[in-house]
Every structure is written in structure tokens, then in C-alpha cells.
Amino acid sequence: MKTIKTPILPINKTIVKTQGKHELDLEAICLFIAFGFFFDTDTYWRDEVVLSPGTTNQLDEKDTLIASKKWFDWHYSPREISFQQTLHEFTNLFETIVKEQTTNKNVILPISGGLDSRTQAAALRNHPNVKSYSYEYEHGYQETKIAKKIAATCHFPFQSFKVPKGYLWHCIEDLAEINQCYSEFTHPRQMAFFDSFRDMGDVFSLGHMGDLMFDSFGLPQLSFDEEADVLIKLLLKKGGFELANDLWQSWNLEGSFEAYFVLRLRELLKEIKIDNTNAKLRAFKTNYFVSRWSSNNLAVFEALHTVTLPYYDNRMFEFICTIPEEHLSNRQLQIAYIKQNAPDLAKITWQEQRPFNLNNYHLNKVPYNLPYRVANKTKRVYNDFCGKPYVSRNWELQFVGKENDVHLKHWLFESKLKDLIPLHIIQQFYDNFKEKDRIKYSHPVSMMLTLALFQEKFNNF
The missing domain is CATH 3.40.50.620 (HUPs)
Structure with missing residues (x-):
């Protein structure tokens, strides 16, 4: 018997065995694609879980999880303090x-x-x-x-x-x-x-x-339904949802992907026993996203x-x-x-x-910030004219340009990714990134790239 106590926010994840077949958890992977992170204790596999933050966990002699109990619950207990x-x-x-x-x-x-x-x-x-x-x-x-x-x-x-x-x-x-x-x-x-x-x-x-x-999120006190809606808008990647939804249907998973992720998110939100909306959302994001x-x-x-x-x-x-x-x-x-x-x-x-x-910084408003905004806009327009477009996102340096495209296409189309994602879906989202909306479709392209490496290195079944 082994006991593992996790911190309130672990620096690294601990993956252990649990009951079930060693097969891909396709529902969990859809959530990963849509949101960019795995929910709760999910992993790529049905028989593996990540130990939850703030828990005491019992493992048997084969390092299989047999029991888990919270030792810390997020709460909002404000003191009368200046x-x-x-x-x-x-x-x-x-x-x-x-x-x-x-x-x-x-x-x-x-x-x-x-x-x-x-x-x-x-x-x-x-x-x-x-x-x-x-x-x-x-x-x-x-x-x-x-x-x-x-x-x-x-x-x-x-x-x-x-x-x-x-x-x-x-x-x-x-x-x-x-x-x-x-x-x-x-x-x-x-x-x-x-x-x-x-x-x-x-x-x-x-x-x-x-x-x-x-x-603070700066929100008024919201109902539970409104809090869930805020989290969805905050965390869901639009292009990620589109890819995950297509895969959900392609993999013939039960029900609809939207109904599934809404249910999962609401179940997790219910675990946070805090009334104050802003404190509750902070606790949710820390415990599940961070x-x-x-x-x-x-x-x-x-x-x-x-x-x-x-x-x-x-x-x-x-x-x-x-x-x-x-x-x-x-x-x-x-x-x-x-x-x-x-x-x-x-x-x-x-x-x-x-x-x-x-x-x-309280002066960062019109008219005090106008000189900077005008000068900054002028500089960007000039750099664009000179063929040096402004870069503010890392994917712009990794996915844009001919040489980057060669590497990206190699991993998307010449790897084992097509054993997991149908080729026509890979092509569709690659084309959407190249021809429609780079900002929206950079995320699904990046997620497909991640899954391509997973297929090559970790999915040997």
C-alpha cells in the first residue's frame, strides 16, 4: 500500500493506473482538443488517471489507484481586514x-x-x-x-x-x-x-x-447557469470545438459533443462549494485549468x-x-x-x-494615451509595408511561411496522425488555417500537431 498526498496545486502531474481497458479515451481527447487541456483526472487512456490536486490517494502494490479523498476544499472565507x-x-x-x-x-x-x-x-x-x-x-x-x-x-x-x-x-x-x-x-x-x-x-x-x-474577473454575482456560461466562453476554443465536434461524429461517440462538454464542465463547477462568483471562478480555473x-x-x-x-x-x-x-x-x-x-x-x-x-497607469485612456497609440499604429503600418508584419503570437513564428509549412505538413500528413484523425478532416482544418482564418484555426492545427507527436511517440497500440 502506498499513500500520495498532492499539493493544492501540484507542480507536476502524477499519472497512476485505474480500472478499465488500456484503450484511448476518445471523449477525453475531444475535450482536450476543444479546450487545450484535459479535464479533471482525464488522460489519453481509459485505465490511467492524474491524481487530483489537494487529495490523499491510496495505491495498491501495483500502483493502481484504489481510493482518493480530498484534504483541501476551495472556500471563500473573507476576514474583516483592511x-x-x-x-x-x-x-x-x-x-x-x-x-x-x-x-x-x-x-x-x-x-x-x-x-x-x-x-x-x-x-x-x-x-x-x-x-x-x-x-x-x-x-x-x-x-x-x-x-x-x-x-x-x-x-x-x-x-x-x-x-x-x-x-x-x-x-x-x-x-x-x-x-x-x-x-x-x-x-x-x-x-x-x-x-x-x-x-x-x-x-x-x-x-x-x-x-x-x-x-478578479470583475463580475457581478451570477447564477450557476451564468457562471457555467462564463467558463465556457472563457475556456472553449472556437476552432477547437469545431475540430472536436467533427471528430466526435467521425468516431461515432454517443450523443453530442456539446452536450457532453457542458455536462462535464457543470459537474466540475458544482464541486466548487463557493457562493461568491469571482472567488468561485478563480478556484475553478486554478483547480482544473492551471x-x-x-x-x-x-x-x-x-x-x-x-x-x-x-x-x-x-x-x-x-x-x-x-x-x-x-x-x-x-x-x-x-x-x-x-x-x-x-x-x-x-x-x-x-x-x-x-x-x-x-x-x-490610470492615465491609460483617451486623450492621455493618444500620442502613444498613434505612434505605435504608424510604426506597425510602416513595418507591414516593409514586409515585417507585427508578431504577437508564437504560432505566427512556427506555422507561417514556406519553411514552416514544410515541417507542419510533414507532421500532419506524413505521420501516424491519420491513424487517429481521418485524412479529410486533417486536410479540411489545414486548409481552413491557410485560406480562411489563421487566428481561429491556429488552435486546431496546433492540437493536430500535438496528436501527431502523441501518435508517433506514445500510442503503440
């Missing part, structure tokens, strides 16, 4: 966690133009051994300029990278082995610089989850060094459950923390509110 007291508690908790995770370590800190990594930079500002880096898209926003200023303010050594066009094809098989094809391949941009991190330090300090923990999508991509970092995440600490989640929603909205805790503890970092441009910073 914003200043909340900030004080957050400061102590956050800096304690960061210190525990990084003391006597050589820290690698990825820095973006946003708030999560900036908050970590503030906490690590006096650490003696931090090296930092950032990257940006070729012909995209120059995010590394912001990151470089943050690093310089904290006296961190800094390295900048540019995401090169077509890098995916040189590392796609390695990436498939790392993430086991449980998330698509265009998001882990760090694969483009994988070897550069080997000698940079011995522990990553990552800011994942800060944006979800310290913001644990099965965001966390899966952490495997790329773990393939090189130990990974630490302050916002994944159990104490942070327990803290969040007791904070009034109004204190969590609009990133105000992180902003106040930076302004109070590292005011020089607050003066640096906030990418989401550019060209404004943490002190004046």
Missing part, C-alpha cells in the same frame, strides 16, 4: 516563501514586462545570486527593454533572447517527451533557448499564477533545474481564501507591494498599460 493589513500579511508571507525557496541557491529569474516577475524581482532584490533573462518575438513588442530595466534596477545580471522563426521544428520531439503531449507545443517558448539555461543557475524562481490569484495546462508546461523548466513557484505554495492559497475579493481585484496588492518595497521598479513601464507605469 487593505493595509492585507498588504502587510501578503508582504510577510510572500517574502518568507521566496526566502525559503531561494536561500543559498543560484537563482534564475525570468523577467517579463508584467507584474508577476516584477513582484519576485522586488522580493529578490537583495539576494546575492540572481541571474535574469527575458525574451521577445522577432518583429514583436520589445519586451526585453522593460525586463532589462527591471534587472538593472535590482543589479541582476541579465541576458536577452529573441524567439527565432521556426525554432519549434528543431526541438519538437524533445518537447513531446518532456510534456508527454499533454499540452500543445507553441507556448513553451523557453525551448528556443533551452541549452542557454544549463549554466545560468540551479533553481528557477517562477511567477506563474500571480495574475490569477491577485485579480493544474492541467499551466503546470504541465513547467516540465520544460524542470528538465533543466529545480523549479520554485511562490504562488504555488499551499500557504498562499490558504491566504487567498481568507481575503475579501475587493482586495484581490485589479492587481492592487502586487502594485502596492512593489510601490512600497521597490519604488524604482514601479517607475518602469508596465507592458499591459504601456507606455504608463505603476504610478500613472
Whole structure:
């Protein structure tokens, strides 16, 4: 007998055996295609499951799951607490966690133009051994300029990278082995610089989850049905639904795909015993989306060094459950923390509110932002005219262009993918991407690419 207790939000998934035939779970794969992540404990196989977050699990001598029980339930139990007291508690908790995770370590800190990594930079500002880096898209926003200023303010050594066009094809098989094809391949941009991190330090300090923990959906109190509708609009990929629906019919699965995914999502939402709509949706997204999508991509970092995440600490989640929603909205805790503890970092441009910073981002509205918007639009039009279109999505560097197309067509049409997806469906969605709507159909193309690698590497039956 073996016992495995999972954290409130695991850094990596634990897959164990369960009862059933070793055959593909086609319904689960349809959900994966439509949403980009597997639901709940689903895997590719009917006789395998992922252990749920916040549970204690009993396995037999063959590592087959025989019982699972929750030890943590998401809740919303707000205290009567002022914003200043909340900030004080957050400061102590956050800096304690960061210190525990990084003391006597050589820290690698990825820095973006946003708030999560900036908050970590503030906490690590006096650490003696931090090296930092950032990257940006070729012909995209120059995010590394912001990151470089943050690093310089904290006296961190800094390295900048540019995401090169077509890098995916040189590392796609390695990436498939790392993430086991449980998330698509265009998001882990760090694969483009994988070897550069080997000698940079011995522990990553990552800011994942800060944006979800310290913001609000800004919704009024909704009914259960309305909450379910919000989640569907938030999580469902339109092109993904179209592909999953076609496959559902092609595979002759029972009922309709839409009825199936609505039922599954509503069942999961019922598991969150929280009345407050915004707190409930945060808990749902953490427990089901982050644990099965965001966390899966952490495997790329773990393939090189130990990974630490302050916002994944159990104490942070327990803290969040007791904070009034109004204190969590609009990133105000992180902003106040930076302004109070590292005011020089607050003066640096906030990418989401550019060209404004943490002190004046409230001016990001007409007429104050008109000069920047006009100048930015003019620059983009000029670059388009010069044959350098603006890039803001990773798939634009991996799927667009003749050389990329050669590799993409190889995996879609010359692999074992056609043993799972009928060739006419592959062709249809490839053509839709090329000829109709690149933005909408980039997701189903990316999911077919993921399944192509799964077929080649993991489906030997």
C-alpha cells in the first residue's frame, strides 16, 4: 500500500493506473482538443488517471489507484481586514516563501514586462545570486527593454533572447517527451533557448499564477447557469470545438459533443462549494485549468533545474481564501507591494498599460494615451509595408511561411496522425488555417500537431 498526498496545486502531474481497458479515451481527447487541456483526472487512456490536486490517494502494490479523498476544499472565507493589513500579511508571507525557496541557491529569474516577475524581482532584490533573462518575438513588442530595466534596477545580471522563426521544428520531439503531449507545443517558448539555461543557475524562481490569484474577473454575482456560461466562453476554443465536434461524429461517440462538454464542465463547477462568483471562478480555473495546462508546461523548466513557484505554495492559497475579493481585484496588492518595497521598479513601464507605469497607469485612456497609440499604429503600418508584419503570437513564428509549412505538413500528413484523425478532416482544418482564418484555426492545427507527436511517440497500440 502506498499513500500520495498532492499539493493544492501540484507542480507536476502524477499519472497512476485505474480500472478499465488500456484503450484511448476518445471523449477525453475531444475535450482536450476543444479546450487545450484535459479535464479533471482525464488522460489519453481509459485505465490511467492524474491524481487530483489537494487529495490523499491510496495505491495498491501495483500502483493502481484504489481510493482518493480530498484534504483541501476551495472556500471563500473573507476576514474583516483592511487593505493595509492585507498588504502587510501578503508582504510577510510572500517574502518568507521566496526566502525559503531561494536561500543559498543560484537563482534564475525570468523577467517579463508584467507584474508577476516584477513582484519576485522586488522580493529578490537583495539576494546575492540572481541571474535574469527575458525574451521577445522577432518583429514583436520589445519586451526585453522593460525586463532589462527591471534587472538593472535590482543589479541582476541579465541576458536577452529573441524567439527565432521556426525554432519549434528543431526541438519538437524533445518537447513531446518532456510534456508527454499533454499540452500543445507553441507556448513553451523557453525551448528556443533551452541549452542557454544549463549554466545560468540551479533553481528557477517562477511567477506563474500571480495574475490569477491577485485579480478578479470583475463580475457581478451570477447564477450557476451564468457562471457555467462564463467558463465556457472563457475556456472553449472556437476552432477547437469545431475540430472536436467533427471528430466526435467521425468516431461515432454517443450523443453530442456539446452536450457532453457542458455536462462535464457543470459537474466540475458544482464541486466548487463557493457562493461568491469571482472567488468561485478563480478556484475553478486554478483547480482544473492551471493544474492541467499551466503546470504541465513547467516540465520544460524542470528538465533543466529545480523549479520554485511562490504562488504555488499551499500557504498562499490558504491566504487567498481568507481575503475579501475587493482586495484581490485589479492587481492592487502586487502594485502596492512593489510601490512600497521597490519604488524604482514601479517607475518602469508596465507592458499591459504601456507606455504608463505603476504610478500613472490610470492615465491609460483617451486623450492621455493618444500620442502613444498613434505612434505605435504608424510604426506597425510602416513595418507591414516593409514586409515585417507585427508578431504577437508564437504560432505566427512556427506555422507561417514556406519553411514552416514544410515541417507542419510533414507532421500532419506524413505521420501516424491519420491513424487517429481521418485524412479529410486533417486536410479540411489545414486548409481552413491557410485560406480562411489563421487566428481561429491556429488552435486546431496546433492540437493536430500535438496528436501527431502523441501518435508517433506514445500510442503503440
